[in-house]
Amino acid sequence: MTLTVNDLRVHYRTLRGEVRALDGVGFDLADGEILGLAGESGCGKTTLGKALIRLDGRMRHAGGTVTLDGEELPLSDDRAMNAYRFHKISLVPQYSMSALNPTRRIGRMVRELLASRGVSVDTDELHRRLALVGLEPGVLDRYPIELSGGMKQRAVMVISTLLDPSVLIADEVTSALDVSNQQAVVGALTGLRDKGLVTSMIFVTHDIGLTSHIADSIMVMYAGKLAEKAPTKILTTAPRHPYTKMLIGSLPQVGARYADKPLSGIAGSPPSLLDPPAGCRFRDRCPLADRQCAEEPPVVEIAPRHTVACWKAA
Numbered sequence: 406m407t408l409t410v411n412d413l414r415v416h417y418r419t420l421r422g423e424v425r426a427l428d429g430v431g432f433d434l435a436d437g438e439i440l441g442l443a444g445e446s447g448c449g450k451t452t453l454g455k456a457l458i459r460l461d462g463r464m465r466h467a468g469g470t471v472t473l474d475g476e477e478l479p480l481s482d483d484r485a486m487n488a489y490r491f492h493k494i495s496l497v498p499q500y501s502m503s504a505l506n507p508t509r510r511i512g513r514m515v516r517e518l519l520a521s522r523g524v525s526v527d528t529d530e531l532h533r534r535l536a537l538v539g540l541e542p543g544v545l546d547r548y549p550i551e552l553s554g555g556m557k558q559r560a561v562m563v564i565s566t567l568l569d570p571s572v573l574i575a576d577e578v579t580s581a582l583d584v585s586n587q588q589a590v591v592g593a594l595t596g597l598r599d600k601g602l603v604t605s606m607i608f609v610t611h612d613i614g615l616t617s618h619i620a621d622s623i624m625v626m627y628a629g630k631l632a633e634k635a636p637t638k639i640l641t642t643a644p645r646h647p648y649t650k651m652l653i654g655s656l657p658q659v660g661a662r663y664a665d666k667p668l669s670g671i672a673g674s675p676p677s678l679l680d681p682p683a684g685c686r687f688r689d690r691c692p693l694a695d696r697q698c699a700e701e702p703p704v705v706e707i708a709p710r711h712t713v714a715c716w717k718a719a
């Protein structure tokens with residue numbers, strides 16, 4: 406098992422109190438697995454990715470453990486995390502392609518980044534990796550503004566995986582791209598895994614349709630908790646959590662006309678994570694909710710590799 410996350414709790418300190426962005430999340434990431442992480446805005450996807458790399462000043466590790474390749478990560482110790490960050494676990498952050506330094510050529514950024522980690526550039530290897538994601542060596546002499554969004558995103562992916570991390574977290578790397586650039590980025594990510602340059606991957610996205618093309622399994626989060634995790638085929642064709650069913654049911658279908666099949670959203674909104682209610686957090690929006698749902702549902706493995714947190718899923 407590459408990564409084991411157990412009852413992870415990460416809060417943000419705010420003037421109004423602590424926001425319980427991750428409130429007891431647990432899952433495994435197997436060797437070679439690409440895990441799609443889905444759920445509506447604010448459910449904690451980005452917080453999970455950040456927590457595994459660096460807790461910023463407002464974030465607090467409130468409990469739980471993360472084990473990577475058999476070692477527990479010192480999440481609260483920023484300095485100790487340096488030994489893991491980028492070397493063993495790496496992140497392509499949301500909006501990272503727009504955050505590239507506009508005054509630096511790509512090649513110089515690579516050299517500076519590697520130097521900061523005490524590693525020198527192996528030019529042949531760098532060219533091989535660029536080719537793997539469909540980029541010419543010439544991109545190293547270019548400024549970010551000279552590259553398309555998809556090229557920048559692929560360059561960031563190469564930079565993030567130069568030290569062959571065990572886990573790569575890719576946060577919304579396809580959101581701002583057109584369909585063909587999305588395909589190129591998804592192809593590049595799977596190529597990095599298939600060539601063994603990263604062992605396993607967490608692919609964070611709003612787009613459950615796209616993630617089903619790349620992910621071996623999908624985890625759906627709701628309001629800081631795990632709702633359901635299952636192999637992709639099962640999660641998309643036979644989901645058990647009412648929230649997953651509604652998410653899948655609200656996906657638009659190409660060719661379906663609104664008049665024949667109106668798009669159905671999920672009425673209501675998630676609870677505030679400042680002071681979340683007890684019990685199932687989805688119950689105010691759930692058509693199946695009853696008195697039992699005032700108790701917090703346990704996360705149950707209802708079939709091999711299929712876990713779900715819902716009283717009504719059994």
Ligand SMILES: Nc1ncnc2c1ncn2[C@@H]1O[C@H](COP(=O)(O)OP(=O)(O)OP(=O)(O)O)[C@@H](O)[C@H]1O
Nearest residue numbers: 417419424426445446447448449450451452463678
């Ligand atoms: N810096 C912060 N300070 C306080 N609360 C925060 C902060 N960043 C995120 N949050 C809150 O933490 C919760 C989880 O946010 P997070 O960004 O992890 O969700 P997300 O699922 O990644 O959303 P999105 O898809 O919009 O990126 C939300 O309630 C959000 O408002």
